[in-house]
Amino acid sequence: MPAPVIALDNVGIRFRRNRRGRRSFKDLFARRSRRSRPGEFWALRGVSFTVQPGEAIGVVGRNGQGKSTLLKLVTGVVLADEGTVHVAEGVAPLIEITGGFVDDLSVRDNVYLTAGLHGMTRKQIASRFDDIIDFAEIADFLDTPYKHLSSGMKVRIAFAVISRLEEPILLVDEVLAVGDKAFREKCYRRIEELLAGGRTLFIVSHNERDLRRFCSRGLYLDKGSLVLDAPIHDVLAKYNADYGIVPA
Structure with a gap:
């Protein structure tokens, strides 16, 4: 074992x-x-x-x-x-998921900031940036201040960033209880992909x-x-x- x-x-x-x-x-x-x-x-x-x-x-x-x-x-x-x-x-923590985002920064800057705080290099973030934005479905709001996003949009971008981390352990605390039904199912499929890839889920x-x-x-x-x-x-x-x- x-x-x-x-x-x-x-x-x-x-x-x-x-x-x-x-x-x-x-x-x-x-x-x-x-x-x-x-x-x-x-x-x-x-x-x-x-x-x-x-x-x-x-x-x-x-x-x-x-x-x-x-x-x-x-x-x-x-x-x-x-x-x-x-x-x-x-560990990739989906706990208090929108913590660490800065209200006055744009969505684009927040993606780089938050992913960087979780250990990703700028090159790694750039290589995954389009995937993150496509997953969150917020391409039209890249230069919008984070504080102007709806609560649902904030959850989308946060989940998209954290779920792109390569950490072997994924921690999830009730985060899937929020967001619309279609996006929740999208998150479920993403978690299933991570599990199929050998990640550990808590x-x-x-x-x-x-x-x-x-x-x-x-x-x-x-x-x-x-x-x-x-x-x-x-x-x-x-x-x-x-x-x-x-x-x-």
């Missing part, structure tokens, strides 16, 4: 609830203690699993159970307070059809703990049974 591309071992991450004011250096140092303090809660605790190259993993659970935090750990946006997180390959979604379409395996999170790591149909069955959900 090949080495895993993602490995979490007894991972925990802790946050504070509604703490006003700035934390002192003493507070920051004390945060490394394993013991919880008043006003703190564990968003994740004792989470362990591995992901093999080319797997498609769906993460399920109610809102506020640690799903998005888990993806942010994998991207390195947040760090674990305990345990270890190992990510062996680069997706958070409340849409069972999406999860069953893309994923063979699921992780069920509840109250920050990993309840079940199993084939996706078993994970969805347990999740639905626990909360009396009738599948659509």
